[in-house]
Amino acid sequence: xxxxxxxETTRRGIAPFVLDQTIAQLVVRQPALRWPIPPExxxxxxxxxxxxxxxxxKYLLLRLDAGTLIVxxxxxxxxxxxxxxxxxxxxxxxxxxxxxxxxxxxxxPRRFGCLLWTDGDPLQHPLLVGLGVEPFAPEFTGxxxxxxxxxxxxPVKIYLMDHTLxxxxxxxxxxxxxxxxxxxxxxAADRVSEARYERLAGSVREVLEAALAAGGTTLRDFVNExxxxxxxxxxxxxxxxxxxxxxxxxxxxRTVRTxxxxxxxxxxxQR
DNA sequence: AGTGCGGCCTGTCCGC
DNA sequence: TGCGGACAGGCCGCAC
Numbered sequence: 001x002x003x004x005x006x007x008e009t010t011r012r013g014i015a016p017f018v019l020d021q022t023i024a025q026l027v028v029r030q031p032a033l034r035w036p037i038p039p040e041x042x043x044x045x046x047x048x049x050x051x052x053x054x055x056x057x058k059y060l061l062l063r064l065d066a067g068t069l070i071v072x073x074x075x076x077x078x079x080x081x082x083x084x085x086x087x088x089x090x091x092x093x094x095x096x097x098x099x100x101x102x103x104x105x106x107x108x109p110r111r112f113g114c115l116l117w118t119d120g121d122p123l124q125h126p127l128l129v130g131l132g133v134e135p136f137a138p139e140f141t142g143x144x145x146x147x148x149x150x151x152x153x154x155p156v157k158i159y160l161m162d163h164t165l166x167x168x169x170x171x172x173x174x175x176x177x178x179x180x181x182x183x184x185x186x187x188a189a190d191r192v193s194e195a196r197y198e199r200l201a202g203s204v205r206e207v208l209e210a211a212l213a214a215g216g217t218t219l220r221d222f223v224n225e226x227x228x229x230x231x232x233x234x235x236x237x238x239x240x241x242x243x244x245x246x247x248x249x250x251x252x253x254r255t256v257r258t259x260x261x262x263x264x265x266x267x268x269x270q271r
Numbered sequence: 272a273g274t275g276c277g278g279c280c281t282g283t284c285c286g287c
Numbered sequence: 288t289g290c291g292g293a294c295a296g297g298c299c300g301c302a303c
Contacts, residue, residue, distance in 0.1 A: 002296065002297085003296065003297090006296080032280095033280095034279070034280090034297085034298085034299085058297075058298095072297080072298095073296095073297090074280090074296090074297060074298090075280090075295070075296055075297055075298095076280090076281080076282090076295085076296075091281085108280095109280080109281050109282065110279085110280045110281050110282080110295085110297095111279080111280050111281075112279070112280065112297060112298080113297090127298095127299090151273090152273080152274095153273095153274095154273085154274070154275095158274090161297095163297095163298080170296055170297070171295090171296060171297085172296060173296095217296075218296095219295080219296060220282085220283085220295080220296085221295095221296080222296075239296095259274090259275075259276090260275085260276070260277095262294085262295085
């Protein structure tokens with residue numbers, strides 16, 4: 001699922017429930033996620049208070065008194081607020097229990113997510129240290145994209161999804177942003193002008209902001225902290241619309257594969 | 272050094 | 288109805 005809007009929706013949703021709460025217990029049912037949940041983690045986090053809840057790229061950072069829990073939702077993960085006494089469903093892999101009736105429950109059928117711990121600066125963690133700029137930060141500009149793609153001949157969509165350049169843009173929002181910017185996703189990255197990258201940076205922010213306002217995109221798995229889906233799917237211009245007509249020019253939406261991923265675009269609007 | 276792909280998992284859908 | 292294969296919102300890590 002989760003690209004930046006879905007992770008940020010989750011962060012905002014769970015924050016009021018967990019901030020300043022003390023962890024009573026971490027219950028692990030399935031430690032075999034993308035990386036194994038460290039076996040010593042339940043002992044490490046018990047009794048610690050959640051002091052902040054941040055996001056870096058698609059990672060959620062739960063700051064505790066003595067360190068940070070790093071959570072990634074992978075492809076199919078979600079975090080819900082609920083009653084830990086309710087019997088877990090299939091694929092409910094861990095509970096962060098705060099009170100007898102309050103827990104965060106992590107659900108992830110494909111198990112591409114993770115739960116990790118660091119007692120150092122989480123931004124220096126190996127998984128986070130190489131991340132590029134946040135799309136809502138002032139450093140995310142057309143110039144940044146332009147400079148980052150000089151001498152790069154792979155399709156521009158590849159670099160939009162390369163999180164060493166900019167974080168948070170996955171397969172859905174890469175297609176959507178390129179549509180709004182009028183750029184053919186197959187175009188070589190170093191054959192896109194700085195002016196067009198400027199437009200693209202704006203499109204990325206617009207798409208992510210609109211998706212966030214709609215509570216994210218739910219194709220199948222994504223639900224927010226209350227278990228409700230996001231509504232941005234109805235607004236998607238190209239993603240998943242192969243053969244349907246472009247909302248701008250009526251041409252049929254096409255799909256191609258770029259870097260093993262499906263890419264959707266309008267052959268008339270995007271050059 | 273940049274690029275391309277295999278792999279991690281489960282679930283679903285499609286064609287035979 | 289069953290079965291194999293492709294595909295799905297991410298992304299690391301290894302070949303070349």
